[in-house]
Amino acid sequence: MQSTATELFKDSQSYIYNWTFQWIKQLGLDNQGSHFVNSILLLLLVILFLIVIDYFTKRTLLLLTIKAIRRSTNRFDDLLIRNKTLKLTAHFVPILVAQYIMPIIFMGFPTWKENSNKVLDIATTVVSLLIIHSLLKSLRDMLRMKKSFADKPLESYLQVCQIILLFIGGTICFSILTGKSPWSFLLSLGAASAILMLVFKDTILGFVASIQVSANDSIRVGDWIEMPKYGADGTVKEINLNNVKVQNFDKTITTIPTHTLLSDSFKNYRGMQQSGGRRLKRAINIKISTIRFLENEEIERLKNIQILRPYIEERAKTIDQFNTEQQIDQSSPINGRKMTNLGMFRAYTLTYLRQNPNIHKTMPLMVRQLASTEHGVPVELYFFVNDIRWEYYEGIVSDVFDHLFAATKYFDLEIFENPASDDFRQVIQQQNLHDFADQRQ
Template sequence: MESIRSLIEQMLVSIGMSPHYAEKSIFVFLLLCLGFISWLAGYIAHRFITPVILKIVEKTETVLDDYFFNRPVLKALWHVVPSIIFYLLLPQCYTEKTSPTAINLISGATRIYITLTIILLIKAFLSNLVIYSNEQDKLKSHHLIGIIQFLKLLTYLIGAIIIMAFLMGENPMGLIAGLGAAATVLMFIFKDTILGLVAGIQLSTNKMLKPGDWITIEKLNINGIVEEVSLVTVKVRNFDNTICTVPPYTLVSDTFQNWDGMKMRHARRVKRALYIDVNSIRELTEDETTQLMQHKIITSNEIEKAGNPPINLALFRHYIERLLINHPEVIHQETWQWLMARQLEPTPNGLPIELWFYFKEIEFVRYEALTAALMEQIIANIPNFYLRLFQSPTGSDIAKALSSGTIKINKTFSSDCV
């Protein structure tokens, strides 16, 4: 390199250039040559090596290399390689007469550029990791987006510290160690980010939430599908197509309902109550029970269970349970799924008979249609058991009572009202 430098310097001096300007011209010329060589190395790698790597990756059976050796990652890599080549060959351009200011300026700028290219490479790698985790069924249940966003933020933070150290002429490790004294201030500034990260890790490790889950947060009036779980927000699209954002820490500190278990078990609970008028509960006569059996509404076994003489409400409960067991869409063979028609504590509005069972159908519209059809059938058969549903009087009930004379209006007025 020195012989080439001396030969070029002699040629420039021979044509009348002063030795001072000849030396500077040679320095600039070598820098341009070094920059061209570095650029050429990156161009060759991008133009010829990238297609070879992509073909090799395409032929492999593993899926992971398709994400970590694709075009975005290789493009970022081919920016790192030329900058490193430039930095390693840069001392060959210096001489004893080269200004220290120029050396520090060019070396510092090269280091900053290398740092920026490495940050872009890590960013491309982490972005592909997000895509990979979203497309793999085994990783969909893990909350990786928030963690990866934190890693990106950490990469930017460390990169900014390193660049600041290069600009200040300090050792990056010494500058990072010096920031330990400001840890309290940094924790206060990034409080929401840190809480979001910790909450995101808890949501992931406990498998509490993932994109695609149906969640309900009654406190915040949120009921919809999770679209995105990031470092500081959870985006939920409600069923009215409005979008709500919730901090992950809120989901961990407060309670929310996740309907994903319903999808996994393909079972959705029905819990409805019918309020029976207590005055209609009574013992049935033999003729009444015989009539019910003739219409195949009840069975002899159900009559025996209802007591002697049978109680109409007990027969009604047994009828409901048999109807549910014979329904093709109702789950009744699993021990973990309850099926019953039970009494609750009496209320001023009547005696509640609660139906508790599970449908195989979990799709919302179909589920509601099945529930409505079944409840309509049960309500329609209530009069067959000589029972009445409790219902508060309406205007038509009062008008009917007035017209029949059941209720009479006192038309006598006191003298004080005249």
């Protein structure tokens, strides 16, 4: 039964070709010319016919699938439409039709007929690979929706699959064109492996780096990284096979070769973001000449600072007990233990930070004095802000230092700063007034 249908189909092919051939031959062309014009005319008609079939196939397939997708709660089918998987699948219909029609067109040219079959086989291979690639893209988009895969370098894995598909497709197409086994093509690549290694060096390095970066979890999409060598300071937006895209805080994009993440150092702020606290390490330089011992009257006045009163009372009790036990001669201020305005300021600063609701209480917090320099005595504040958002962090830090800068004068301390032009003018004016007064006398 099947052989009978095949014979009928072949007879119909011969009938169509012979009918058009006889019609063209009546125009006065010879046999060779008539065959050529006949094949070209039939080819144009078939191409037009295949375009119409492709259009209606895609329309019909999309209408049917969209109705089914609307009833489905699965999101993967939505991704198939977005990545054009169904449209690519529809291309198989005109290819199958062409495989039956092509023998009609090139019936007078057996060599062309064989070549047309090769072209259709290559088209089938290409469409199949495009469908597989579309499915992989849909799978990537599906995994991105899952929290466990949101920060993984899925783009790198997709690009690796693309390279593998290109290699497989190239091998199959080479086999179709040459009529040789794919293994012969693979064996010929062995001799050119050194050249391929050189050409795809960056791709191979990027592939290895992507795997190691993912395995070691050293960088994820969404991490804030800093890599001064490449001018990168911002959020990782994409990790692919060849480079990492970083959106800097000025909204510019920096691309970093993926393999350099293994060979060069970079800073990842993920640990800070996950901890919930962002560190501040900054010093206030106190002018050394303003540091001195406090008198009893000054200590009593400082007790009016509410958060400092418990410290002063406890400290005064400890100092008085020590001086009494050691029988210190307190006629000279330098004898024994005394309170200083700088020590009082450090105690106030530490208490102020401990009571500040924006400071992280479970992380290190201290106020320490560093080695004096030509810029005075640095009083360093070391603490963590409990809001890691950049704009809020900067606002909290500014509020803290605004307060402390204003508080120094209550301890008779001065913050060191280099002389400005106004300082020199004031000195010169004072000197001129002094000289003028001397001249009048």
